[in-house]
Amino acid sequence: MSSSTKPILGITMGDPAGIGPEVIAKASAQQSVYELARPIVVGDAAVIREAVKIANVDTAVNPVGKVSEARFEFGAVDVLDLKNVDIASLKLGAVSAMAGEASFDAVTTVISLAMNHEIDATVTAPINKESINKAGHHFSGHTEIYGEYTSTKDYTMLLVDGNLKVVHVSTHVSLRKACDLVKKERILKVIQLANEACLRFGIKSPLIGVAGLNPHASDGGLFGWEEEKEIAPAVELARQMHINAEGPIPPDTLFSKARGGQYDIAVAMYHDQGHIPLKVLGFLWDEKMKKWESVNGINITLGLPIIRVSVDHGTAFDIAGQGKASEQSLLHAIEYAAKMAEGGQVEW
Incomplete structure (x- = not known):
């Protein structure tokens, strides 16, 4: 592929x-990035x-001053x-309105460029x-900013590490509110987005595992009613739409099964239910060296009119400015974004 046909990727600076x-x-500083994209x-x-x-x-x-000058x-x-x-006046590792404004400006600018x-x-x-x-911008994260600035109502967060893929019914809300958001209509929409993503990435007839909300997926109603009233009906509706979905599945076994290949993608009911298994696999802390030995995994927002791929780690204020941070997740995000922009198949 010639350099002039490689996809142009806008990479936001993040919190300075x-x-x-x-x-x-x-x-x-890695030539492989320029071999994939501009x-x-x-x-x-x-x-x-x-x-x-x-x-x-x-x-x-x-x-x-503009993309055409690059x-x-x-x-x-x-x-x-x-x-x-x-x-x-920038203080590394510290919360500030200036840093918040700068990072928010970068995100809205890159969205505008893509749109x-x-x-x-x-x-x-x-x-x-x-x-x-x-800084006065009341959003709970990137996903919500992208939804607002692309005028997208139905979207979801997809996390990927190796062959484990997880989408979320809710993300940046309190756990108490997350339980209230476990509704049939939303669960069905997320199952649909998960199915569309798998098909787009070349997975034929994907099998989708849908998590329960309660321990043991409520054990037949002993520990809650959401499985019977909201989750199971959503799964049945998905099946009627010819989507291969199973559930509700006890959360303590679903992700292991998905990691092992039984399911192509898993639907988590809330933020930590989906994030914890991904980060246990992809994030490895070296206590002796006091640094992350590995920081793998990426975040893709599904349902948007533009492509958004992100690292799956935070600002890590505790090590900012020390040169210890790993670029692994960013390299993976760049690779996925480039392949998605080309319309090619991503190797899960």
């Missing part, structure tokens, strides 16, 4: 006080320059410079929810 800029610097970072060029120093990588920074050349990372961070077809896909580095709310 977190590890986003340094993992971007590390990823941008990346352009959306954020503050001065922040990326500092991140290059922190990451101790050999790459220059090329600030541009050179997309390995050795000089292009940055659509929003000039929205005062480096002198206007100036870029082919978006990749997001982590933001800090407290910082963006401190």
